[in-house]
Each structure stands twice: as C-alpha cells, then as structure tokens.
Amino acid sequence: MTQPSRISAGLYLHIPFCVSRCLYCDFLSTTLGSEMQSRYFSVLRREILHAASLGFGKKYRILSVFFGGGTPSLPDAMLIADILDTIRSCFELAPDAEITLECNPGTLNDEKLHMYRKAGINRLSIGLQSADNKLLKSLGRIHDFETFRREYTAARDAGFQNISVDLMYDLPGQSRVQFRDTLRQVLSLPDPPQHLSAYSLIIEPGTPFWERYHEDAERKALGDCPLFLPSEDEEAGMLSDLKSILSGTSFHRYEISNWTLNGFESVHNKGYWERRPYLGFGLGASSQADHMRWKNTSDLNEYLSCSFARKESTHLSRSNEMEETMFLGLREMKGVTRQHFQEQFGVSMDEVYGRVLSNLTELHLLSDDGSAVRLTDRGISISNVVLAEFLLD
Numbered sequence: 001m002t003q004p005s006r007i008s009a010g011l012y013l014h015i016p017f018c019v020s021r022c023l024y025c026d027f028l029s030t031t032l033g034s035e036m037q038s039r040y041f042s043v044l045r046r047e048i049l050h051a052a053s054l055g056f057g058k059k060y061r062i063l064s065v066f067f068g069g070g071t072p073s074l075p076d077a078m079l080i081a082d083i084l085d086t087i088r089s090c091f092e093l094a095p096d097a098e099i100t101l102e103c104n105p106g107t108l109n110d111e112k113l114h115m116y117r118k119a120g121i122n123r124l125s126i127g128l129q130s131a132d133n134k135l136l137k138s139l140g141r142i143h144d145f146e147t148f149r150r151e152y153t154a155a156r157d158a159g160f161q162n163i164s165v166d167l168m169y170d171l172p173g174q175s176r177v178q179f180r181d182t183l184r185q186v187l188s189l190p191d192p193p194q195h196l197s198a199y200s201l202i203i204e205p206g207t208p209f210w211e212r213y214h215e216d217a218e219r220k221a222l223g224d225c226p227l228f229l230p231s232e233d234e235e236a237g238m239l240s241d242l243k244s245i246l247s248g249t250s251f252h253r254y255e256i257s258n259w260t261l262n263g264f265e266s267v268h269n270k271g272y273w274e275r276r277p278y279l280g281f282g283l284g285a286s287s288q289a290d291h292m293r294w295k296n297t298s299d300l301n302e303y304l305s306c307s308f309a310r311k312e313s314t315h316l317s318r319s320n321e322m323e324e325t326m327f328l329g330l331r332e333m334k335g336v337t338r339q340h341f342q343e344q345f346g347v348s349m350d351e352v353y354g355r356v357l358s359n360l361t362e363l364h365l366l367s368d369d370g371s372a373v374r375l376t377d378r379g380i381s382i383s384n385v386v387l388a389e390f391l392l393d
Helices: 034-053 077-090 110-119 133-139 145-157 176-187 208-221 232-247 267-273 300-304 318-329 338-345 349-362 377-381 383-388
Strands: 007-015 060-069 092-103 123-129 163-169 195-200 252-255 258-260 278-281 286-289 292-295 311-315 366-368 372-375
Touching: 007 077, 007 267, 034 077, 034 278, 034 300, 060 077, 060 267, 077 092, 077 110, 092 267, 110 145, 123 133, 123 145, 145 163, 163 176, 163 232, 176 232, 195 232, 267 318, 318 338, 318 383, 338 349, 349 366, 372 377, 377 383
Parallel strands: 007 060, 007 278, 060 092, 092 123, 123 163, 163 195
Antiparallel strands: 195 258, 252 258, 278 286, 286 292, 292 311, 366 372
C-alpha cells in the first residue's frame, strides 16, 4: 500500500535561559544556570520523543526548525546539537530545511559557532536592537555594539551565510538620528546581513518598562506628547527612514516588520503567516496542527516533571481559519490571493468578505487587483485596526 505523503510543517524549540532579563521583555525566560539547563534539555528531548510516539514524526516533513527564547545561544552548544540529533531521529527533515538559532551578542564564541555549523544550523538571528551603546544599556542588554560586531564577524568566519539582525525603534529617548545611524552601521558591516527585522517597542505589562513608561505610552495613544517615548511623528519618521534607507539597497520588504535580500525570506516565519502546521516544544511553546491550537505549560517545575499535557487546547473552526488566513496572510506584502482562499475553503473570498474588501479598498487601506488583496502603505500604518475587520461574528 502506498504511504500517504507527509505534510510540510515547522518545529519551534523554546530555550528559556538568559544571562539577565531585558527591561522590556515579557517572554518566558529564567536566569537559572548550567545544571538546570542540562535538566531542561533532557526533558525537551523526552518531549520530542513523546511527540514521535504519538505519530507526529510519521505525519510531518519538517521544512524549518527554530530555536527561540530566551537566549538559545547561552547554553552549551552540545545541548543544542543533541536536540537536533533527536529531531532527526524522530522526524524527516527536508534536505534544505532552514535551521535557525536566535542569538544574543555576548553569548557567542568561535567554539560555539563552529559547533552550531557542524550540528547543521544554517541560519542565525542576532538580536542587536540598536548600535547606540547608551540605548543598549537603557534596554538592559548585556552587550555593546562592539561586541555585536566582533561576534557577527566570527559568525561569518565560521561559515554562516544566512544571518538576520533584529532592530528596535520607538525606544525611550531614541532619536531619528540614532535609528538612522544604527541602520547605516548594520548595512556597512563587512558582508552585511541577508535579513533585517525591525520592530516598534511595545510596553508590555509586568515588565520594568511597564512600571516606568506605561503612563507615557497611554499619553501617546491618546494623542498627547509623551515625556520619554518618541512622539507619533518621530516614530513615523523612523519607519519612513527605514523604508527610505533600505530602498537604496537590495533589500525588499516582504512582511510588515521584515526585510530581506532575494532568496533569504524566513521559511519558518512564512510558515506562521501562511498557516503551515507547526509543533512547539519546550516551556510555554505553542503548536497548531489538525485544526487545533494548543500550548505547553508555562510553569517550569511542571514542565520539568515531564508534564506534556496540552494547555489551552482550542479547536479552530472554519471561520477561525478564514480569519487567520486573512489577518496573517495580509502581513505579507504579497497579500492573499483569491485562488488560495477558494482552494482552502471551497468558497470565494468575496462571498465571505466582499463588503469588508470594498470598504477597505474605498478607504485606500487595501489594494485589490482582482487576483490578490494587499495592505497599502496607509493600511500598514494602522494594520492592527485594518486586520481586525476580518474577524467574523
């Protein structure tokens, strides 16, 4: 009997360890040391084996693996290599699978980088955030720009040919001049990165930045002049500078917050935006497959007891999946095609969203060429408001 073909999917591995917690960060992370790290990776390996025993290994063909955190580059590199060996024993990896490791400057060295390469990691995502050392200190980062530049060069010397750099803007006390200088310093690196992610700071509850700046963020949201954060005009100017500077390069924008050279789009992130199934392993990791979404426990002690029970398990209705197809797909510059929507749901996009499409097009928030719909520049600037229009009652 012919075996059914495997379904393309991605894997996410959450590595929650950090040297210290950045002042703006609300991700699941801990500063526990090497003994706890070894214990965690042992449980992570057991979780992957458990998933394989449930049949996931036979069902899915893996196009991307992403180690996120936390700081995945903090633990011993051999722990990462061992997890990749476990993945290969349980899943079929595509020959050209993208295997990404998130890194923080200050945690890399030549030995680690060569071990990552030997283990099969072929993409690094390095969190620079800013080239201004005063801003880095104010964010609670453990590195300065010189450390980033040194470790970036070491990664190139180790043979990494696909590197993404993360940047942040709209930071407290940040000026347009500082942000432009960060962009220019990154682009002037010897052998500059193939991919850039640029995110506006969000003041998250439960973080030190929330205590310091949430009132200022509320002032800004109400249209008042903030005391510490850049004004709305300054924030818009930083985004304008980003677009202007990158327009003079070979980078193109392929998603609201992501820019790339041709051929270096993030396979893993595109999987999220295009609703490819994904399995998450590790503390608090999320999964989506078989019309279901679920999470792992966010309690470290519970996770370390090898509790792999699904938390917040939700069945995704047909309406849920239509909504997600639109407000995830519209994050990409290519938008959502009518053909794709029809093939997914057996109904036309216009039957479901005709009035919404018409209204947003009239407001110049959406462009519609008859085959695909896309956010306009104006639509991107208020994307959260626009995308909410695709929620179905």
